Amino acid sequence: xxxxxxxxxxxxxxxxxxxxxxxxxxxxxxxxxxxxxxxxxxxxxxxxxxxxxxxxxxxxxxxxxxxxxxxxxxxxxxxxxxxxxxxxxxxxxxxxxxxxxxxxxxxxxxxxxxxxxxxxxxxxxxxxxxxxxxxxxxxxxxxxxxxxxxxxxxxxxxxxxxxxxxxxxxxxxxxxxxxxxxxxxxxxxxxxxxxxxxxxxxxxxxxxxxxxxxxxxxxxxxxxxxxxxxxxxxxxxxxxxxxxxxxxxxxxxxxxxxxxxxxxxxxxxxxxxxxxxxxxxxxxxxxxxxxxxxxxxxxxxxxxxxxxxxxxxxxxxxxxxxxxxxxxxxxxxxxxxxxxxxxxxxxxxxxxxxxxxxxxxxxxxxxxxxxxxxxxxxxxxxxxxxxxxxxxxxxxxxxxxxxxxxxxxxxxxxxxxxxxxxxxxxxxxxxxxxxxxxxxxxxxxxxxxxxxxxxxxxxxxxxxxxxxxxxxxxxxxxxxxxxxxxxxx
Numbered sequence: 482x483x484x485x486x487x488x489x490x491x492x493x494x495x496x497x498x499x500x501x502x503x504x505x506x507x508x509x510x511x512x513x514x515x516x517x518x519x520x521x522x523x524x525x526x527x528x529x530x531x532x533x534x535x536x537x538x539x540x541x542x543x544x545x546x547x548x549x550x551x552x553x554x555x556x557x558x559x560x561x562x563x564x565x566x567x568x569x570x571x572x573x574x575x576x577x578x579x580x581x582x583x584x585x586x587x588x589x590x591x592x593x594x595x596x597x598x599x600x601x602x603x604x605x606x607x608x609x610x611x612x613x614x615x616x617x618x619x620x621x622x623x624x625x626x627x628x629x630x631x632x633x634x635x636x637x638x639x640x641x642x643x644x645x646x647x648x649x650x651x652x653x654x655x656x657x658x659x660x661x662x663x664x665x666x667x668x669x670x671x672x673x674x675x676x677x678x679x680x681x682x683x684x685x686x687x688x689x690x691x692x693x694x695x696x697x698x699x700x701x702x703x704x705x706x707x708x709x710x711x712x713x714x715x716x717x718x719x720x721x722x723x724x725x726x727x728x729x730x731x732x733x734x735x736x737x738x739x740x741x742x743x744x745x746x747x748x749x750x751x752x753x754x755x756x757x758x759x760x761x762x763x764x765x766x767x768x769x770x771x772x773x774x775x776x777x778x779x780x781x782x783x784x785x786x787x788x789x790x791x792x793x794x795x796x797x798x799x800x801x802x803x804x805x806x807x808x809x810x811x812x813x814x815x816x817x818x819x820x821x822x823x824x825x826x827x828x829x830x831x832x833x834x835x836x837x838x839x840x841x842x843x844x845x846x847x848x849x850x851x852x853x854x855x856x857x858x859x860x861x862x863x864x865x866x867x868x869x870x871x872x873x874x875x876x877x878x879x880x881x882x883x884x885x886x887x888x889x890x891x892x893x894x895x896x897x898x899x900x901x902x903x904x905x906x907x908x909x910x911x912x913x914x915x916x917x918x919x920x921x922x923x924x925x926x927x928x929x930x931x932x933x934x935x936x937x938x939x940x941x942x943x944x945x946x947x948x949x950x951x952x953x954x955x956x957x958x959x960x961x962x963x964x965x966x967x968x969x970x
Contacts, residue, residue, distance in 0.1 A: 509913075514891035518884075525887035526906060528829045528855040530924075532647035532657030534560045535689055535756075536611035537574055539661035542714035544734040545606030546665075547599060548574035551592055551623065552613025556649070567691055567924040568720040568932060573730055575599045579615050588616050589626045596642075597635040603730065606737055607668075610644035611661055617648035641737075643668040653856040655756045655831055658689040662714055663760040669737060670744040670767070679769065682709045683794065684746045686760070688753015688777065688833055691923035693721040694935035699752075702938060705800045706791055711739045711746065721933060746770050748794045752777050752787065752937075755832035755861065778937045779837025779945075780844050781810060787938075803939075810939035813946050818845055820950040823874075824899040827851035829889060829907070830922040832861045837936075838902050838921070839865060841945060843872040850878055851892045857882040886910060900949070917952050921945070 507513050533550065537560045540548035550557040557576035564572035577595035579588045592610075599608060610623065623644045631638045643664035647657040685699060696717035703710045718733025743749070748771040749764050751757045765772045771794060778787040785807075792799050825848045828838045832854060839849045852865060862882050869875030881888060890910045893901065897914065901907050904922045911918035925931050935941045 508891075509894040511895050514895050517888060517891045524855075524885050527885045528853065528889075528903070528906065529653035529655070529831075530563065531649035531654060532652050532660070533611050533613050533649060534563055535654030535656065535658030536609070536645055536647045536661035537561070537564065537572070538654075538689065538691070538716065539658045539665065539714055540574075540609035540611070541572065541719050542716045542734055543607060543609070543665060543740060544736050545731045546734060547603055547605035547608045547731075548572075549595070549599065549608045549610045550574060550576040550613060551588060551610055551621065551644075552576065552579055552615050554578045556613035556615075563924055564691075564720070566926045568693070569929065570720045570722070572720075573603075575603070584615055584619060587619060588621050589629065592626050593630050593633065593635045596630050600636055600640070605731070607641040607643070607665075609661060609665060610642060611647045611657065612645075613647075614649045617646065617650075641668050653831075655689050655856070659757055659759050662686075662757065663763055666713070666740065666743070666760065667763070669741040673741045674744045674767075674769065678745045679747055680709075680711075680742055680745050682711050682743070682746050683791075684711050684713055684743045684749040684764075684768070686713045686749070686751040686753065686757055688751065688756030689831060689923075690753060690756075690777075690833075691716075691720075692932050692934075692936055693717045694933045695937045695941070697721075698935035698938045698940060702788070702803065703791070705802050706795065706797055708791060708795050708797070711735065711743050713740060713743060744768050748773060750775065750790070750794075753833040776840075777833045777837045778941075779834075780841035780942060781807070781814075781939070782844065783837065783840050784810075784938050784942070806939040810942040813943045814845060817946050817950040820953050821946075822846040824848065824953075825850040825897075826900050826902055827853070827889060827893050827898045828902040829853040829855070829886070830903055832857060834922050835861075836864065836868065839868050839875070839878075841942070843868070843874050845946070846874055848874050848877060850898050851881065851889065851896070852878055853881040853884050853886075853889050853892075855883060855885050890914075900953075917956065919949055919952065 537548045540546050554576050557574060561572045561574050575595060577588060577591035579591050583591050627642055627644060630636050645660040645664045647660055687696060687699060693716060696715055700712060713735055715735045722732040746769060749768050750773040751761045752775055754774045761774060773790055775787055775790060776783050778784040788799055788803060823846060826842055828849060835852065835854055842849045854861060862880050865880050869878040886906055893910060893914045900917045900919060901911050902919045902921055904924055905920060905926045907918050908927060920928055920931055921936060934944050936945055
């Protein structure tokens with residue numbers, strides 16, 4: 482074995498070819514699966530990212546907002562590069578670059594200097610501060626640090642600085658998103674509630690969702706209804722802005738004045754309840770109007786619930802254009818059901834997406850078989866089980882909470898399925914198992930433009946049906962030896 486310099490590399494431990502082959506086969510066995518599932522202190526390839534990454538996504542979603550990492554530069558680079566690679570768009574953010582001295586003496590000096598520089602250089606309308614591991618471990622007091630920064634003149638006293646504690650070693654990107662969104666709304670709406678005032682708008686919260694097409698689909702549906710809205714945490718133009726030769730440091734995002742006035746809205750709806758638990762709990766106690774929590778609208782039934790709730794909240798009939806979309810989605814499902822009916826799937830991802838995948842597959846007569854969430858709860862498990870129990874196609878489904886992708890590999894190698902639904906990180910599992918990977922969710926690094934195709938709503942149904950069924954048809958075409966194979970099937 483040699484490295485890219487042509488120098489010989491001696492492995493730390495020598496293994497014969499026979500031993501390597503033996504182990505390669507052994508890790509595909511029931512015996513190994515039993516040992517794999519007995520793991521307690523080791524996680525291999527978790528199917529989630531860390532809290533600060535979710536916090537950065539929430540920060541990007543507001544007008545003129547500069548995400549600010551209180552922590553090391555390396556951590557900030559990871560969050561930015563992950564978003565860069567998924568969206569293939571810039572994810573500008575700053576860090577106060579804590580190093581060894583900050584770990585010993587605290588990061589207040591770093592924070593103050595960085596706030597002063599970032600405010601002067603990048604001229605944001607708001608900076609959203611969140612933490613990485615180092616300041617969390619040493620116990621940095623962000624409340625005191627930011628208060629001191631204002632008193633000492635490093636930052637104007639009236640400049641909005643929402644902040645959230647987002648330790649990387651606890652929770653996931655979903656929890657970080659929730660914490661940052663909550664802080665942003667608390668900051669912007671402070672003192673903005675006016676008794677008797679109603680904006681007449683719907684506040685729509687999509688949760689942690691890295692599909693810009695979904696945001697555009699929500700907005701299109703609301704426009705079809707002629708419902709005025711504020712999309713809280715809108716990344717559609719932030720990470721899907723037009724290429725016209727001009728660089729914009731802060732493209733898109735929810736307008737700060739609209740977010741501030743959202744506290745006076747007619748209704749507030751969250752479509753990602755597992756990603757907005759704390760935020761929505763606070764909204765119910767502080768926002769005017771009605772408060773509605775619905776699952777992410779994947780599939781026909783969940784989209785129906787979303788559409789009917791909009792009609793109910795605003796006293797409007799369902800537009801004929803939306804009714805026609807539903808009909809086309811049902812027609813697409815009917816035309817394609819034979820290619821997916823009865824097939825088994827392994828699926829993993831964030832809780833809100835998982836529930837959507839299960840609902841959609843059951844409607845297609847497919848079998849959600851191995852269902853894995855690496856950061857889940859008993860509540861989620863019960864909700865998935867209740868959904869599975871609504872259909873005969875779900876009765877054999879098995880749920881694995883707080884397991885990782887190495888567990889998933891053991892499952893698909895010992896109890897095979899026809900396909901995997903998840904992000905890029907399952908590509909090698911799919912390759913080893915010889916089955917297709919359907920790339921929905923976050924992150925997707927190895928394909929382009931998938932984040933632009935909506936998965937929600939009736940159009941999302943058509944997109945998911947087409948992606949899955951056409952892949953199965955492609956496999957038949959690519960592996961069929963009969964050159965006279967029927968062209969229409």
